[in-house]
Amino acid sequence: MSDAKRYAAEKAIDYVEDGMLVGVGTGSTVAYFIDALAGIKHRIQGAVSSSEQSTARLRGHGIEVLDLNHAGQLALYVDGADECDPRRCLIKGGGAALTREKIIAEASEKFVCIVDPSKQVAVLGKFPLPIEVIPMARSLVARAIVAATGAQPVWREGVVTDNGNWILDIHGLAITEPLVLERELNQIPGVVSVGLFARRPADVVIVGTEPPTVF
Ligand code: 5RP
Numbered sequence: 001m002s003d004a005k006r007y008a009a010e011k012a013i014d015y016v017e018d019g020m021l022v023g024v025g026t027g028s029t030v031a032y033f034i035d036a037l038a039g040i041k042h043r044i045q046g047a048v049s050s051s052e053q054s055t056a057r058l059r060g061h062g063i064e065v066l067d068l069n070h071a072g073q074l075a076l077y078v079d080g081a082d083e084c085d086p087r088r089c090l091i092k093g094g095g096a097a098l099t100r101e102k103i104i105a106e107a108s109e110k111f112v113c114i115v116d117p118s119k120q121v122a123v124l125g126k127f128p129l130p131i132e133v134i135p136m137a138r139s140l141v142a143r144a145i146v147a148a149t150g151a152q153p154v155w156r157e158g159v160v161t162d163n164g165n166w167i168l169d170i171h172g173l174a175i176t177e178p179l180v181l182e183r184e185l186n187q188i189p190g191v192v193s194v195g196l197f198a199r200r201p202a203d204v205v206i207v208g209t210e211p212p213t214v215f
Contacts (some may be wrong), residue, residue: 002028004116005080008208009033012078012114015204018043021071023104024058025079026051026097029114029208033078034058048074050104051097052162068107077108081202082127082195084119088202088215089178093130093195096161102193105200113202117209124178128154128169130195135166137190142168144188149173149181165192 009032016022016037024034024047034054037044038061046064048071049055055065079101081090090113092098105111131153133141142153145168156167175181178198185194207213 004208005029005114006032006208007210007212008114008116008206010036011206011208011212011214012112013037013040015076015078015110015112016040016044017075019045020075021045021066022047023074023077023108024049024054025077025101025104026054026095027080029080029116030054030078031057033114034061034063037061037063048104050079050100051095053095053097068104074104074108075110077104077111079105079111079113081113081115081119081197083121083124084113084115084202084205085121085124085178088113088205089124090197090202091124091127091129091195092197093132093167094127096130096132096156096159096167098130098195099132099161099163099193102197102200105197110204111200111202112204112206114206115208117207120207124175124196125173128171129173129175131168131170131185132161132163132165132192133168134190134192138166138168141188141190145170145185148184163192
């Protein structure tokens with residue numbers, strides 16, 4: 001699988017143009033992208049990072065990391081996913097970085113998602129849907145989700161996000177209407193963000209087949 005992640009990540013370099021400030025996601029597939037980006041670092045202005053983990057890797061390669069508030073609108077965001085459907089809607093947040101990932105995706109003109117073939121699904125939801133919550137609202141949000149969906153929230157105990165919050169993973173969903181569910185879950189007080197990327201799906205998905213599949 002690591003070869004597949006690397007193929008997808010290296011193909012994403014085709015989308016990087018001279019002088020760009022590149023939005024960078026989080027995860028093992030993105031780690032390959034950062035390594036590939038290091039090879040052309042003299043051609044880019046720098047990166048905006050979605051996690052402390054990616055920031056450390058970027059800086060380790062000597063790539064400058066800028067704050068999104070100073071960067072403004074980005075031309076390109078490259079990130080992985082836990083699941084991807086044929087409409088390029090995604091589940092993300094397996095690495096607990098979903099909130100910053102969602103912010104950078106929103107700030108970017110083009111979102112290129114890089115995945116290995118195991119991430120492709122017809123219907124999202126087999127991978128438990130991550131939701132970042134304010135710690136004091138954990139139980140309240142969990143009860144609201146059970147009432148709204150009948151699915152089972154599980155607290156990812158011991159994990160604290162880069163924003164100081166907690167994660168609930170929602171098991172047992174079959175997400176036939178991602179946009180509707182994303183909107184509904186976003187309404188629950190205490191929800192910081194929902195790991196469903198349907199309102200802002202990927203624009204391009206690169207699957208790390210050999211040769212890579214792009215859709
Ligand atoms: C982190 C994410 C990652 O993009 C997702 O978990 C995929 O990770 P990997 O590339 O390691 O399979 O959403 O919050």
